[in-house]
Amino acid sequence: MLIGSGVARGYHGFSWWRALLALVVALALQIGVNYANDYSDGIRGTDEKRVGPVRLVAAGLAPAAQVRFAAFGCFAIAGVAGLVLAAVSSWWLVPVGLAAVAAAWFYTGGPRPYGYAGFGEAFVFLFFGVIAVAGTAFVQMDSLSKLALVASVPAGLLACALLMVNNLRDIRSDTVAGKQTLAVRLGDARSRVAYQGAMIAPFVITVGLLFFRPLVILVAFACPLLRPPIQSVRAGATGPALIRTLGQTGRVQLVFGITLAIGLAIPVHL
Numbered sequence: 001m002l003i004g005s006g007v008a009r010g011y012h013g014f015s016w017w018r019a020l021l022a023l024v025v026a027l028a029l030q031i032g033v034n035y036a037n038d039y040s041d042g043i044r045g046t047d048e049k050r051v052g053p054v055r056l057v058a059a060g061l062a063p064a065a066q067v068r069f070a071a072f073g074c075f076a077i078a079g080v081a082g083l084v085l086a087a088v089s090s091w092w093l094v095p096v097g098l099a100a101v102a103a104a105w106f107y108t109g110g111p112r113p114y115g116y117a118g119f120g121e122a123f124v125f126l127f128f129g130v131i132a133v134a135g136t137a138f139v140q141m142d143s144l145s146k147l148a149l150v151a152s153v154p155a156g157l158l159a160c161a162l163l164m165v166n167n168l169r170d171i172r173s174d175t176v177a178g179k180q181t182l183a184v185r186l187g188d189a190r191s192r193v194a195y196q197g198a199m200i201a202p203f204v205i206t207v208g209l210l211f212f213r214p215l216v217i218l219v220a221f222a223c224p225l226l227r228p229p230i231q232s233v234r235a236g237a238t239g240p241a242l243i244r245t246l247g248q249t250g251r252v253q254l255v256f257g258i259t260l261a262i263g264l265a266i267p268v269h270l
Contacts, residue, residue, distance in 0.1 A: 001022050001023050003133045003155050003257055003264065004135065005140065006264035007145055007148040007151060007265075009264070010264050014265075019140060021084055022140075024077065025081045029078045032078065035071035038067050038071075039071060042055055042058045042067070043064050046108075071104075078101070088139075115179075118180050120163055120181060121160040124160055124163050125156035126156070128156060129152045129153065130149065133152035136148075151209065155202075161198035162246070164195045165195050171183050192236075200230075209264075213263050213266070214263075215263040216260055217263065219259045222252055228245075228248050229252065
């Protein structure tokens with residue numbers, strides 16, 4: 001969301017209230033998908049031997065029905081905010097929004113969840129990368145920006161890295177539960193290589209953006225944050241040790257997103 005707003009600001013198309021509504025959509029979908037995963041994994045029994053943070057349904061901290069209600073409540077909030085954005089920009093956003101909600105639910109929900117078949121990273125790249133960044137820029141500029149599409153790639157890759165390290169941690173329990181995530185399919189060694197690639201590639205791609213927005217060089221401030229999580233994964237950290245790596249990965253994603261957004265927002269005419 002920040003990166004898309006940065007693109008819009010760079011083209012003098014920034015709208016604070018549209019950006020705020022896009023933020024509501026993004027946060028509501030993010031929270032909703034976490035509740036949905038908690039519910040679906042919990043009723044399937046996938047989380048019975050979970051290594052990561054506590055889940056509400058699996059731990060018996062909340063009834064499954066309440067967690068499901070919370071998920072759909074978040075989706076409803078995202079839907080209302082999305083409808084307002086569609087009304088002032090394009091009604092084509094409605095099917096995109098419906099697809100996003102469906103992707104959030106069927107990641108682990110439904111009879112054939114795609115997250116159990118190894119397609120989680122592909123959908124995360126699409127919805128938390130391309131659509132999140134390009135869509136946020138679109139609702140503010142009323143046009144699709146090539147710069148936003150390019151900037152969405154590093155954002156999507158970092159979102160994939162976050163999911164990959166999460167699934168890397170759970171390879172053993174997911175294998176037992178029959179959950180064929182991409183990490184399970186790739187195996188431990190190749191998953192570690194894929195994670196490192198998803199962490200480093202965004203910084204390499206950003207070099208190409210220097211020709212259009214020189215100040216994206218600010219993402220260099222996020223480079224020192226790469227070392228701890230990559231070292232941990234290279235060293236073979238497993239189980240609970242990867243929970244800390246997950247947090248470190250999130251910090252890289254946050255700082256990268258903020259600095260890239262700032263760099264995109266300030267055009268420099270040389």
